[in-house]
Amino acid sequence: MKVIDKIALLLVIIGAINWGLVGIFNFNLVDAIFGVMSVISRIIYILVGISGLWAIKLLFDNK
Numbered sequence: 001m002k003v004i005d006k007i008a009l010l011l012v013i014i015g016a017i018n019w020g021l022v023g024i025f026n027f028n029l030v031d032a033i034f035g036v037m038s039v040i041s042r043i044i045y046i047l048v049g050i051s052g053l054w055a056i057k058l059l060f061d062n063k
Helices: 003-025 029-034 039-059
Strands: none
Touching: 003 029, 003 039, 029 039
């Protein structure tokens, strides 16, 4: 597994945990740490979204 694949997977896991916290406890960890829709939190959301798209590629890798 390439380094970029591992980073993407890590960001997807972070996003999944955050969504789980939102769903179960109505608590957004990213917003709590970095502020509601701050520049940093928006960058994190963008990176998680791009990582989700990258993870689609991982689904179809034949290794």
